[in-house]
Amino acid sequence: MKQLKEFTIQFVGLKEGKHHFDYKIDQTFFDHFDYEEFNSSNINVDVTLNKKSTLLEFHFEVSGDVNVNCDVTNEPYDQQISNTFDLVVKFGEEYNDENIDILIVPHGEYEVNIQQYIYETIVLAIPSKLVHPGVEDGTLDSEILKKLEELSPKLKDKKEKEDEIDPRWNTLKKLLTDK
Template sequence: MLFFLNLRANYRSLKSLKPYSIPYTGLKLGKHSFDFEITKAFFDEFEYSLVKSGKLNCRVELDKQETMIILDFKISGTIDMGCDRCLAEYPQVIETGERAIAKFGEVEIGDDEVDIITLSKNDHEINVAGLIYEYINVAVPFVAVCGYEGKTQYCDIEMLDQLDKLASGEEPPSEDADPRWDALKKIK
């Protein structure tokens, strides 16, 4: 949420993220649903993004009340990841649900309530691109693996075999190997 709050003003200026704006001033009180498609073009808008491409669907359920807006996000689909074991590209399934609260008011909420977005009377829409981006990145697994050691179509079997050889010590040392490493190998 902190990422979204710090860059909220910047999203208003990015025309490519305009489709992720929800105009709430004309909506009646109650629940409303909005669907968004997340593709590579979406991730291209975020510099240094952990996720570079994917195909996800995001449903935002907006509950407009007198003093606040409650946003419930349900995001599902796949993102393209690199396996941390065999380095192969594979589609990582992502399913997450999150909630954000936006309150109407002129005074910014303090640091103790950082998860609440403040909407001024001059705001007429809320851009959810930053929230969607943040929720997808938080859902990325800490360790990305494409499967169970070569049992999926995405696994790079040659790389796994090479890693097994290196781990077992079967790989012959190269001629240009640094002799200082020999002392460390003895510790093993």
């Protein structure tokens, strides 16, 4: 996958200490990853780089909203998201990203690309089940909800259940009284 240039941080020229990077993420970012779950997105990513003599510490803070389709009604709505992620970049013999929050880069490297970590932090902030807020509070007026209500099994109240006894039991009760 081609790396996006604006997410490459050259850390060689930076002084030791904290450095801030702000990114605005829109739908073109997700198009680059061929991720089609969002209709649109408006996300702010605040990245703090703490450069130390032997390692780099990244702190990602993601907040904003994405327009997604409800899993129940398929109606689009804006889902608020927020998430944080910490990444430690160490220097070693060869590139290694097997550990989820530790990245090892070769000693000669002078830059690191963080686009994959931003992408994963955003995607992991999305709830596993997307439910429109109108479904939860009952204010959404949708044909799909009406159809679901129509097709759902009806619960009978307690009095109707008592009145509706299986006729086979009545036949068995006669055996008790026929003595």
